[in-house]
Amino acid sequence: MGAALFALSLALVVLGVSAASPLFASLGLAALVFTGLYESRQRSPVVDVVLFRSFVFSALLIAAFLNYLSTAALTPALSLLFQEEYGMTPQDAGMLLALQALAMAISAPLAGRLSDKTSPSTVSAGGAALLAASLFAYSHAALSSPSPHLLFLMGVGFAFFIVPNTTLILLSVPPARRGTASALVAEARVAGQSLSNAVAVNVLKSYSSLPSGVSALLLSAVAVATAVLSAARYIAMRL
Template identity: 45%
Template sequence: MVSAMFTNTLTTTGADSYKRAVLLSITLGSFLTPFMGSSINVALPAIGKEFAMDAVLLGWIPTAYLLAAAVFMVPSGRLADIYGRKKIFTCGVLIYTIASFLAAVSNSPFLLIAFRVLQGTGGAMIFSTGVAILTSVFPPGERGRALGINTATVYLGLSLGPFLGGLLTQYLGWRSLFWLNVVLGLLVIVFTLWKLKDEWAEARGEKFDFLGSLIYACFLVALIYGFSLLPDTSGAWLVLAGSLGFLVFVVWEMKVAHPVLDVNLFRNNTVFAFSNLAALINYSATAALTFLLSLYLQYIKGFNPQGAGLILVAQPAVMAIFSPFAGRISDRVEPRVVASMGMAFTALGLFLFAFLGNATDLTFIVASLLLLGFGFALFSSPNTNAIMSSVEKKFYGVASATLATMRLVGQMLSMGIAMLIFAVFMGRVQITPERYPLFLTSVKVAFMVFASLCVLGIFASLARGNLHGGA
């Protein structure tokens, strides 16, 4: 299915044949984590029922993965630049596959969350290298198209995740999701070792910044975990400690010879800085959508996991269809124009979800999902193209990892905002029928907050300046 996306997009010379092999290998890897992420959201009610988990603890099943991935993303990208992107990519898929196996056999919520952390570590190594490898192989004139196909594959994973996840959860149980990822992971490892013959390491010989990586991990964990504890006082102190840690990290990275993250990429490169900021805002506003709607459709509307998953397919399916076209357009038209239009459509879709109620028509929900999918497709591929085309080759791994970190931190912030709203309006309790009105209020408030964030993101997207030159 993935290969069908690009079998006819490139010519059939030897070099282009190898490009297709690289593209297929990377897109297979890029399919894994979004498929797992979207399918596990549909399975959350079943997991919560088996382990008697409250809404906040349940939210840690997706959040634990995102936190681990964010912590290891930038260090993985730097390691890939130094030691080889293919090597880190392959190790990442291996770790991800092992973690999927362990999650499938876990017998407590805390073990499941721990193995999701390990899964996130492998996911960081996959995503910090995949886009960098594609950028290394494809020249600027073909890059947007290749990145668009890769983005479409991510959305294909997001599309199939809710449907297959709901189907598997309903008939085989939630553990079957992890077993499927074990099989897919083994396929990616075999194909990568078989087809990818080159190695990419433009920063080979430079030192790895261990201390900077440690500071980076500590401040990020403090920020995200602290955010999840709000409004408790301990959460506020952790957020403050994380913020101070961020300042320490920036100061350290400015003085070290070979930083894990070159902050000059943000100081001296407007396109890079504002494109990453736009990505952070966009994912902060959209990532909790599947989590919230999955719970809404099953608790309020009474759908089973399969039915909820089938409805949620609408958004990523539109993303998968339009992302390659958006990527191709961004090779010719300024990415900031295309991406900003996408952000505007996304804001409108989120605003519509703020009107969800007990009697909301299914047509309204699906139409809003289609609008969101179209907006996100217009945003994501051009934004990725802008970031990767704005840096030198030696920074491809770090740039790819930085973009992925913006995505993951945004996803964590999005989940954190959702859990904070649940904690404020519902408390740390299970979602039961007598609490459905408070749950529905929480969902509506969350979507209003997310729509407002997305409006701010439009201005960040427009402020990045031009990539191709001219007005």
């Protein structure tokens, strides 16, 4: 029952955002609240709302959600940009976008090692800042050049944010609850990616200056994610 309620809630929110319908979005948010209340009374909930009593856990999970919200729509949006603005074939556009995945594959192990030796919060905040800076630079450069080096930096920033952030999320809960926390990270990823693409659809329908508009919106979400992460670390140090 809880899974069905959560799926329905997310579907309504995504539909409301993509169709610019306040009614559906409001119904989805109300359904999410109802789902939380329903799950809090279950012995074996799908979403363990008790974990959200920890401010640090909640803030870090929100940061992960905002990170996925800010990046998931990049692939389809930039693919269209490369094909329509630069006349690339779908294969060439895909190869160029693969630079992000390559950067993530290279950077993720390095981010893990660095966060183990230093502070995961510092590494994660630095990754979010790098991603935000790359998005900001790309919003100005995309109209004149595909800027593959910036795509690579976006991948590096994503890896250096998400790897230590996930570590911090799992460390913020008791060992017996880490499986549940990991599942909530996955739910945050799905929700963020779904809403990211819904926002992109709305922007595509509403604005002609797609690259700058989308990049500015994504940059704002990453900046908020960085601020939330920093606030969580600041408060955690004083608890």
